[in-house]
Amino acid sequence: MAKMTLEQLRKLREDKKQDLTRREVEGKEIQVIVGMGTCGIAAGAKQTFDEIVKAVDEYGLGKDVIIRQTGCMGLCYVEPTVEVVMPGMPTVIYGKMTSEVAKDLVRKHLVEKKLLENHIFDRPAADIMKK
Amino acid sequence: MHYSLGDYVLDIAQNAVESGAGTVRIDFAETEESFSVAVADDGVGMAEEELARALDPFYTDGKKHARRKVGLGLPFLVQATRQAEGSFRIESEKGKGTTVAFGFPKGNVDAPPLGDLPGLFRAALCLPGDHEMTIRRTRSSPEGSLSYELSRSELSEALGGLERADSLALLLGFLASQEEAD
Numbered sequence: 001m002a003k004m005t006l007e008q009l010r011k012l013r014e015d016k017k018q019d020l021t022r023r024e025v026e027g028k029e030i031q032v033i034v035g036m037g038t039c040g041i042a043a044g045a046k047q048t049f050d051e052i053v054k055a056v057d058e059y060g061l062g063k064d065v066i067i068r069q070t071g072c073m074g075l076c077y078v079e080p081t082v083e084v085v086m087p088g089m090p091t092v093i094y095g096k097m098t099s100e101v102a103k104d105l106v107r108k109h110l111v112e113k114k115l116l117e118n119h120i121f122d123r124p125a126a127d128i129m130k131k
Numbered sequence: 132m133h134y135s136l137g138d139y140v141l142d143i144a145q146n147a148v149e150s151g152a153g154t155v156r157i158d159f160a161e162t163e164e165s166f167s168v169a170v171a172d173d174g175v176g177m178a179e180e181e182l183a184r185a186l187d188p189f190y191t192d193g194k195k196h197a198r199r200k201v202g203l204g205l206p207f208l209v210q211a212t213r214q215a216e217g218s219f220r221i222e223s224e225k226g227k228g229t230t231v232a233f234g235f236p237k238g239n240v241d242a243p244p245l246g247d248l249p250g251l252f253r254a255a256l257c258l259p260g261d262h263e264m265t266i267r268r269t270r271s272s273p274e275g276s277l278s279y280e281l282s283r284s285e286l287s288e289a290l291g292g293l294e295r296a297d298s299l300a301l302l303l304g305f306l307a308s309q310e311e312a313d
Contacts, residue, residue, distance in 0.1 A: 004308040010289045012301055038204040041138050050250050053299045062297025069257055
């Protein structure tokens, strides 16, 4: 791959923006927050982050999803952890993430709008979940 | 324990950002024999007593989360450099900032693998905060020489931010292209 310049990167970004259908996404953004403290990094959080970015882009959700890093979320025993904040879905923290689980998270939670039950380690109370 | 050199760098870079730095600089140098990294910030810095405790794995400043009982990033790094006969240095001045510099000899069997550099740089550049980050990477080895510098603000401007997944995907491609030999 030839070395890209900043100008080429800008152009690539502009070309990509024009390819996308305009959608009203203000206030409807999906946030995926990856815990990247020492515990997370040691457990493979960077690979989880990389896989989520890749999968989100592959599903064509790149414009709608914000991916952030944060420090330790306090669930060191189940790192890597990922919090998903999505309109219309309960906010949950997933744990014991791997690259494969990250792909499943994007497909199931973000695309199919279903929870990845086996990896939930923190979520709202049951009465809120039933709504 | 961290696996790759990149994991240690990301951990130290996060410390730098969390120190309230306005500027973080990462210098990543590779020669035929070794890797050397320096992470410098102009954050709150540490007094002598704090610096001594920073290398204690059972010490944390209590700011991460309420149940935290350990601070492992720096102790992990010190242990890894000792194990691989590498080098480690930390300097800090209260109110001025901190520099952590370390290196590993490539030939030592206990030296950590380099890891995914483009992915590391992306993760470091995307650490949340209002700081500027500059990453300088050089290599002079049989694989070919290269030298480049990355600026968080410039990349953020070129991509319209560093949070949307589509921007992050483009960023990885850009960073991977910088690893082409000069």
